[in-house]
Amino acid sequence: MTSKTPQKKAPGVSAIDLFCGVGGMTHGLYKAGINVVAGIDLDSTCKYAYEKNNAAKFIEADIRTIKPSELAKLYPKGDLKLLAGCAPCQPFSGYRGKVPKSDKWDLLYSFADLVVALQPDLVTMENVPGLLRFKGPKIFDHFCGKLRENGFTVWYDTVFCPDYGIPQTRTRLVLLASKLGEIKLIEPTREEGEYKTVRETIAHLPAISDGEAHKKDPLHRASKLSPLNKKRIKATPAAGGWKDWKDELVLKCHTKKSGKSYSSVYGRMKWNAPAPTMTTLCTGIGNGRFGHPKQDRAISLREAALFQTFPKSYKFIDPNAKFSKNTISRHIGNAVPVTLGKVIAKSIKEHLASHYDR
Numbered sequence: 057m058t059s060k061t062p063q064k065k066a067p068g069v070s071a072i073d074l075f076c077g078v079g080g081m082t083h084g085l086y087k088a089g090i091n092v093v094a095g096i097d098l099d100s101t102c103k104y105a106y107e108k109n110n111a112a113k114f115i116e117a118d119i120r121t122i123k124p125s126e127l128a129k130l131y132p133k134g135d136l137k138l139l140a141g142c143a144p145c146q147p148f149s150g151y152r153g154k155v156p157k158s159d160k161w162d163l164l165y166s167f168a169d170l171v172v173a174l175q176p177d178l179v180t181m182e183n184v185p186g187l188l189r190f191k192g193p194k195i196f197d198h199f200c201g202k203l204r205e206n207g208f209t210v211w212y213d214t215v216f217c218p219d220y221g222i223p224q225t226r227t228r229l230v231l232l233a234s235k236l237g238e239i240k241l242i243e244p245t246r247e248e249g250e251y252k253t254v255r256e257t258i259a260h261l262p263a264i265s266d267g268e269a270h271k272k273d274p275l276h277r278a279s280k281l282s283p284l285n286k287k288r289i290k291a292t293p294a295a296g297g298w299k300d301w302k303d304e305l306v307l308k309c310h311t312k313k314s315g316k317s318y319s320s321v322y323g324r325m326k327w328n329a330p331a332p333t334m335t336t337l338c339t340g341i342g343n344g345r346f347g348h349p350k351q352d353r354a355i356s357l358r359e360a361a362l363f364q365t366f367p368k369s370y371k372f373i374d375p376n377a378k379f380s381k382n383t384i385s386r387h388i389g390n391a392v393p394v395t396l397g398k399v400i401a402k403s404i405k406e407h408l409a410s411h412y413d414r
Contacts, residue, residue, distance in 0.1 A: 066412035069178070069404065070132050072096065073112075074119055074141030074167060078105035078372065078387045080364065081140055081182065084397015086110055089405065090138065093130045096122065101383055104374035120166045124173035137176035138404065141167050142183060142392050164195045168202040179203060179233040180400050182392055185214045187229055200231075208233040211240045215396070217330075219244035222393045223252040224331040224363045230396075232403060239407040242399060254349055255327040258359045266353035274373055276358035277381065278348075279339050288322055289341055289352045297323035297345065320345040325355070331363045336389035338363075339381065357381065360388045365395040 069090050073082045076095025079102075085092050094113045095106050103114040113130075115122075119141075131137045143163040164181075171179055187196050203210050212231040217224060232239045246252070264270050266289075267280030281289065284305075291301050297320060298310055323345035325331055337343035341354040348355055355363075361370065372384050 066408045068135040069138050070135040071138035071140050072127055072130060075143055076106060077390050078102045079110050080391030080394050081142060081397040082110050082112055084394045085401045088398045088401030090401045102387060105372045105387065108371045119170060124170055128174055136178060138178040139171060139174060139176040140180045143167060164199045168199050172202060172206055177235050178404060179208065181231040183229045185227055185229045203233045207235050209238055217393060217396065218251040219246055220395060220399050221246055221252050222365055222395050223257045224333055226333040234407060236411045242403045242406060251330050253328050254325045254331050257362050261358065263351055264356065273358060275361065276356045278353040278356045285341060289347055292324050292347060294349060295324055295326045323347055325349045334360055334363050334389050336386040338389050339385045357384055357388065364388055364391050365393045
């Protein structure tokens with residue numbers, strides 16, 4: 057489709073969010089003025105948070121088997137159609153050369169099939185940069201090829217999240233595609249030296265101990281440490297890690313040549329820098345530099361959510377279900393940062409403004 061002749065008013069944009077999780081991408085799009093009509097995900101435990109915080113329907117379904125005709129009915133007539141998605145990234149994270157044994161790495165094929173069937177006007181996809189280096193089938197090349205075959209102009213690049221005010225050193229592959237013409241992500245909003253820090257993000261929260269939840273904020277809850285790990289975190293100086301410990305505290309695996317490179321595990325965050333990338337295990341001190349900068353504990357669920365730029369008002373805890381710290385940690389770590397969703401939405405709106413009268 058060629059570029060449209062500018063008209064007085066751009067139509068609205070409505071989106072369906074594939075692999076929506078608890079709604080990080082959806083909430084970012086919504087907050088920036090894009091109507092999200094539904095989120096699709098196989099994980100039923102995401103339903104409460106997704107629907108509680110977003111004016112959108114959660115559909116528990118496998119995108120490999122869902123009927124495109126069912127999704128087509130969800131788009132309001134007259135709106136431009138956006139199809140968004142972040143396929144599970146674990147198969148491509150830390151990829152070292154072998155095709156992973158996973159039933160998830162081919163989900164981009166199904167995403168491409170839905171693009172062909174639905175023929176949306178706009179597409180966005182977010183994933184790990186490892187997808188570009190994947191040594192198995194050329195999944196990303198296939199995805200981009202299908203978009204171009206169906207009339208899309210495609211832009212993609214790796215994005216360093218601190219450049220957009222996200223307080224963690226997350227690097228993501230972001231793709232934008234449009235049938236209207238050229239499209240790209242908006243320019244970075246911050247430069248190095250202006251990055252949002254750990255201090256700016258969590259220093260205002262009340263102090264808690266390991267294993268404790270704050271009385272007024274049940275999400276501000278930290279994992280209980282074993283007596284040995286309590287000694288380890290107490291022995292870890294500001295911005296330090298396990299290399300600062302006495303020998304009796306060091307794990308045997310870290311004394312081996314293969315373990316010496318893992319310098320960030322059991323580390324404390326740095327107050328005056330962005331946090332490390334949030335993961336599904338970010339609330340445990342042994343899984344990365346996830347120790348609080350000052351308090352003797354790992355970061356809380358609330359702190360992880362703030363690093364993922366979820367607003368403090370975002371509700372993750374279903375009062376009618378048994379509380380599971382591990383489930384909520386997984387929800388938060390798997391999410392697209394809300395601010396990145398906003399950046400994508402703003403990029404789409406600027407793109408539309410260039411094709412329609414303001």
